[in-house]
Amino acid sequence: MARLLKELDKVHEFGISTDLWSHDSKGHSYITVTPKYISEWEVQSKILATQVLDECHTAENIKVAIKTIMEDFHAERPNNVFVIDNASRPRPLICE
Numbered sequence: 001m002a003r004l005l006k007e008l009d010k011v012h013e014f015g016i017s018t019d020l021w022s023h024d025s026k027g028h029s030y031i032t033v034t035p036k037y038i039s040e041w042e043v044q045s046k047i048l049a050t051q052v053l054d055e056c057h058t059a060e061n062i063k064v065a066i067k068t069i070m071e072d073f074h075a076e077r078p079n080n081v082f083v084i085d086n087a088s089r090p091r092p093l094i095c096e
Contacts, residue, residue, distance in 0.1 A: 004046060005074060011037045013079040018066060020057060029053045031062070033069045035080075048073045 014035035022029045031053040049069045055061040070076045
């Protein structure tokens with residue numbers, strides 16, 4: 001993880017994608033946060049974390065989960081770009 005943190009510290013901005021899904025047999029929901037960026041002229045994609053997200057999938061809960069993961073990996077940047085699917089709930093995340 002130290003190597004990943006060192007690599008991410010060199011990046012000025014990320015494209016961030018997330019995925020939410022449920023595991024039927026466990027009854028849990030999960031969120032994965034993946035930054036994408038260019039390093040040495042190659043696109044890089046690193047999964048930062050996959051965490052349980054059993055709270056309601058409201059925009060606020062998703063936002064808090066993403067923010068916490070981004071902070072944990074020192075990956076918050078003022079110019080990050082977020083890629084979301086066509087679901088209506090995540091839209092307020094990028095409108096604030």
